[in-house]
Amino acid sequence: MDQINLANTDLVDVAMGRSPADFVIRNGRWVAVQTREIIEHIDLAIKHGRIAYVGPEGSHTIGAATQVIEADDSYLVPGLLDAHMHVESGMLTVTEFVRAVLPYGTTGMFIDPHEMANVFGLRGVRLMVDEAALQPIHVWVQVPSCVPSAPGLETPGASLEPEEIALALSWPGVIGLGEVMNFPGVFGNDPKMVAEIESARKAGKVIGGHYASPNLGMMFHGYVAGGPEDDHEGTSLADAVARARQGMKVMLRFGSAWHDVADQVRAVTEMGMDPRHFILCTDDSHSGTLVQEGHVNRAVKVAIAQGLNPITAIQMATLNTAEHFGVSRQVGLIAPGRWADVLLVTDLPALKIEAVIARGRIAVQDGQLKADLPHYAYPPWARNSVRLIKPVSAADFRLAAPSGQRVLAHVIGVIENQAPNRHVRLSLPVKNGEVRADPALDLAKIAVLERHHATGRIQLGLMHGLGLKESCAFATTVAHDCHHLIVVGTSETDMALAVNELSKLGGGQMVVKNGKEIGRVALPIGGLMSDQPAQDVAAGVATVIAGLRACGCHLNNPNMQLSLSALVVIPELRLSDLGLVDVAQFNFIPVLESEA
Numbered sequence: 001m002d003q004i005n006l007a008n009t010d011l012v013d014v015a016m017g018r019s020p021a022d023f024v025i026r027n028g029r030w031v032a033v034q035t036r037e038i039i040e041h042i043d044l045a046i047k048h049g050r051i052a053y054v055g056p057e058g059s060h061t062i063g064a065a066t067q068v069i070e071a072d073d074s075y076l077v078p079g080l081l082d083a084h085m086h087v088e089s090g091m092l093t094v095t096e097f098v099r100a101v102l103p104y105g106t107t108g109m110f111i112d113p114h115e116m117a118n119v120f121g122l123r124g125v126r127l128m129v130d131e132a133a134l135q136p137i138h139v140w141v142q143v144p145s146c147v148p149s150a151p152g153l154e155t156p157g158a159s160l161e162p163e164e165i166a167l168a169l170s171w172p173g174v175i176g177l178g179e180v181m182n183f184p185g186v187f188g189n190d191p192k193m194v195a196e197i198e199s200a201r202k203a204g205k206v207i208g209g210h211y212a213s214p215n216l217g218m219m220f221h222g223y224v225a226g227g228p229e230d231d232h233e234g235t236s237l238a239d240a241v242a243r244a245r246q247g248m249k250v251m252l253r254f255g256s257a258w259h260d261v262a263d264q265v266r267a268v269t270e271m272g273m274d275p276r277h278f279i280l281c282t283d284d285s286h287s288g289t290l291v292q293e294g295h296v297n298r299a300v301k302v303a304i305a306q307g308l309n310p311i312t313a314i315q316m317a318t319l320n321t322a323e324h325f326g327v328s329r330q331v332g333l334i335a336p337g338r339w340a341d342v343l344l345v346t347d348l349p350a351l352k353i354e355a356v357i358a359r360g361r362i363a364v365q366d367g368q369l370k371a372d373l374p375h376y377a378y379p380p381w382a383r384n385s386v387r388l389i390k391p392v393s394a395a396d397f398r399l400a401a402p403s404g405q406r407v408l409a410h411v412i413g414v415i416e417n418q419a420p421n422r423h424v425r426l427s428l429p430v431k432n433g434e435v436r437a438d439p440a441l442d443l444a445k446i447a448v449l450e451r452h453h454a455t456g457r458i459q460l461g462l463m464h465g466l467g468l469k470e471s472c473a474f475a476t477t478v479a480h481d482c483h484h485l486i487v488v489g490t491s492e493t494d495m496a497l498a499v500n501e502l503s504k505l506g507g508g509q510m511v512v513k514n515g516k517e518i519g520r521v522a523l524p525i526g527g528l529m530s531d532q533p534a535q536d537v538a539a540g541v542a543t544v545i546a547g548l549r550a551c552g553c554h555l556n557n558p559n560m561q562l563s564l565s566a567l568v569v570i571p572e573l574r575l576s577d578l579g580l581v582d583v584a585q586f587n588f589i590p591v592l593e594s595e596a
Contacts, residue, residue: 011336014045014052020063021045021052023360025342028071030054033078033315034333044076046340049360054334069355069362075348078318078334079107079137079341079358080296082282083325084179084208084232084251087128088115088528089284089560091478091521091537094131094139095373100287100534103367104294105351107137107341107358108331110321112178112208114144118481119385119452119526121147121158125168127382133173134374137358138331138339140175142208143168145196146182149481150568153586154576157385157452157483162195169203175325176206180228181481181569183211184586187222197227206230206325209248212420212570213584216242224248230324232260232281233570235418237271240264244277249324252316254299255282256289257557259417261302269307279324280317286560288545291538297351310348378531383524384506386477386485388449389456391500394492397447399460399591401430407592409435410580412446412565412573414465417556419564423572423582424464427595435462435592437490439469439552445492448566449485449499450577451477451527461575461591463488463565469552471514473498474544476559477507477527480567484577485527488562508540509559511547519547 013019023046030042043058044051053061062068087097087109094111101109111132116124125144132139143165148156168174177200180186185193200207209228211220216238224246231243232251243250244267253260261280267273280299289298296317303313322332331339340360346352356364363371401407406427413422426443428435437445444466450457466488473489475498485502489495494512501517502510507527511519521540523530530537541559548558555561568574571583579588 008337010047011050011052014047014061015336017060020066021047021061023067023340024058024062025069025071025076025344026058028074028076028344030334031075031077031311031314031348032334033311033319034335036311036315038075038311042076044334044342046360049340051334051336051338051340054336071344074354075345076334077314077343077345078332079343079356080105080300080317081108081110081321081332082106082296083110083279083321084281084283085109085111086115086284087111087113090287090290091523091529091541092287092534093376093378093525093529093531094128094135095376096531096534096537097290098135098137098139099369099373100290101295102137102356102358102369102371103353103364104297105343105353105356106295107356109138110140110142110175110325112142112144114147114178114481115483115528116526117144117147117158117160119157119483119528120382122160122164122168124158124382124526127378129171129173131376134376136361136363136371136373140325141173142176142178143174144178145180145208146569149181150586153568153581154482154566154578155450155453155455155457162192162199165196166199169199169205174205176200177208179208179210179232181210181212183213183219183223186226186228187219193226201227214571221246230279232283233419234264235260235420236263237266240267241271241273244273250278251281252278252299252303253281253283254302255284256286257417257560258283258419261299262306265303265306265308268312275312275316276320278316279320280313284560286541286557287534287538288541291534297353301351304349378525382526386451386503386507386527387454388451388485388503389454392449392458392496394496396458397445397460397492397495399435399445401433401435401592402594404594405430406595407435408595409462409592410573410589411443411462411464412575414463414555414561420571421573426464439490442467444468444488444490445495446486446488446565446575447495448479448575448577449487451485457577459575459577459579461580466555466558467553470550472551473512474510474548474559474562475499475502476509476563477502477523478509478563480564482566482576483527484566486562486565488565509544511544511551513547513551518550519543519545
C-alpha cells in the first residue's frame with residue numbers, strides 16, 4: 001500500500017524550482033533523526049504527499065497554488081511509529097483507533113491482530129488487513145504466528161496453520177510474522193513454528209519475537225537462534241542487555257498497564273549501548289489511555305524523563321522502527337522521497353504537538369481532526385460471538401476442596417504494571433468442603449468459561465493482589481489470547497450475574513457489586529471491539545475502572561491486567577479453560593492439594 005506512486009522526476013522538479021510544491025512548511029526546526037541533530041530555519045516542500053525538498057530558503061518551491069504553513073520556529077518532527085501493538089486492546093476498530101491516536105502524532109502502526117485471529121481465524125485477520133488499507137496513516141499488519149498461543153493448554157476459538165500463514169504473508173499491507181509467543185516451540189524446533197518462521201524468511205518478512213521467560217540461559221539462546229528478530233517482553237535491564245547483545249531489536253514497552261521503559265532504557269543511559277538497537281512500542285493501550293493520555297508519544301516522553309536525549313527518544317519511535325521493518329525509504333525520517341508525515345511541535349521534551357501532517361495532508365490542527373476517516377462495516381458473523389451453553393448460577397463457582405481442614409492453594413499473584421505474575425502458595429482453610437474467596441486475605445476467585453464452542457466448560461482458580469474488599473465481580477471477554485470469558489470476584493452470586501449479563505451484551509466488560517451492575521462497556525465485534533467512537537468506548541471503560549475502584553481494587557489498569565489471566569505463555573501462573581498452568585514448566589497443576 002506504500003509503494004512509490006509518482007516518478008522521482010516530479011520531486012526533482014520541485015526541488016529544482018521547475019514546478020511548484022503542493023504544500024510548503026516554512027521556517028521550522030528540522031529534527032533530523034538520521035543525523036541526530038536539530039537544524040534551524042528550514043523549509044519543507046511536499047509534492048503528491050511526499051517530501052521533495054528539505055532545506056533553507058524554499059521559496060523557489062512555492063507557486064500560486066501552493067499551500068503554505070508558517071512553522072514559526074516549531075520543531076519539524078517525523079511522525080511517530082508504534083513498532084508493536086494490538087488494535088483490539090484499544091477495544092476499537094482500526095478506524096476508531098486511528099481517530100484516537102492521530103492527534104497524538106501517530107502516523108504509522110505495526111499491528112498484530114492475533115486477538116481477532118484467536119476468535120475468527122484467518123478471516124478475522126483479513127478484516128483487519130482490509131480496514132488497515134483504507135486509513136489516512138500507515139497501518140502495516142503482522143500475521144499472527146501463535147493461534148492458539150499454547151496448543152494443548154487451552155481450547156482455541158480458531159487456529160492458523162502454516163499454510164494459511166504463508167498465504168497471508170503474501171497479502172499487500174502485510175509486513176511480517178507476528179510475535180512468536182510459543183518460545184518452547186522455537187527452541188524445541190516444533191515443526192509448526194519452524195514452518196512459519198521459514199515462510200517468513202522466504203517472503204523476506206520481519207519475524208516478531210515474544211520471549212516472556214526470565215531465563216536468559218540456554219532456552220533464550222535457542223530462541224534467538226530460531227529466528228525472532230525483536231522482543232517487547234523484557235522488563236529488566238538484564239533483559240534489554242541480553243537481547244541487544246544477541247542482535248535483537250529491543251522493544252521498550254509502555255502501554256496502559258505494561259511500564260517497561262524505565263529499567264530497560266538504562267542500557268542506553270547508564271551503560272552507553274547504541275540506541276539505534278532500541279525501539280519504543282505500546283503493545284496494549286485501552287481506549288481510556290488513548291483518549292486521555294495518548295499513544296506512542298507517552299512512551300517517548302517517559303524515555304525522555306529517564307534522561308534520554310529527546311532526539312534519541314524520538315529516533316526510537318521513528319527511524320529505528322522504520323529501519324527494522326525495512327520501510328525507511330517510505331517513513332521514519334524527514335528527508336526527500338519519504339511520505340510527508342510531519343509533526344509541528346512547540347516543546348520538544350514535552351512533545352507538545354500543534355499540528356499533524358500525514359501523507360502530505362493536514363490531519364490534525366490545534367487538536368482538531370481534519371483527516372477523512374473511512375467507514376468500514378464489519379459483517380454480521382463478526383458480532384455476537386459469545387456462546388455459552390446456558391446461563392450460569394452461583395453454584396457453578398463453588399471451588400470444591402480435598403478432604404481435610406486446610407489445603408495448599410496455588411494462587412495467581414498480580415504484579416502491578418507488569419504482564420508477568422507470581423505463583424503464590426497459600427495454606428487455606430476448608431469450610432463445608434470448599435475454599436471460598438476471602439477479602440481479608442486479598443483472595444478472590446477466578447473462573448474461565450469456554451465461550452467459543454458452547455462446551456459449558458468452567459475452570460476455577462484463585463487470585464491474590466486485586467484488593468477487592470466488597471461483594472463484587474468483574475467479567476470480561478477480552479482475555480488474551482484465547483478470549484474465553486473470564487470472571488473474577490468475591491461473590492459467587494455476583495460472578496454469575498456478571499457472566500450472564502455480559503453474555504447478553506455479546507461481549508465486553510462488566511462490574512457487579514452487591515447484585516447491581518456498576519460498570520460496563522459493550523464490545524460486540526468478536527467480544528473484543530466496538531465500532532463506536534473512541535470517546536464513547538473510553539467512557540464505558542471509565543465506568544468499568546470506577547466500578548473496580550468501588551470494589552476496592554486500586555491497580556493502575558486492573559481490567560487490562562486481569563485480561564492476561566488466561567494468557568498461558570507468560571509466567572508464572574495462568575488459568576485456562578482446561579486447568580491451571582504452570583508456565584515455567586508448561587504443564588497443568590492442581591489449584592488445591594492436600595497439605596503434607
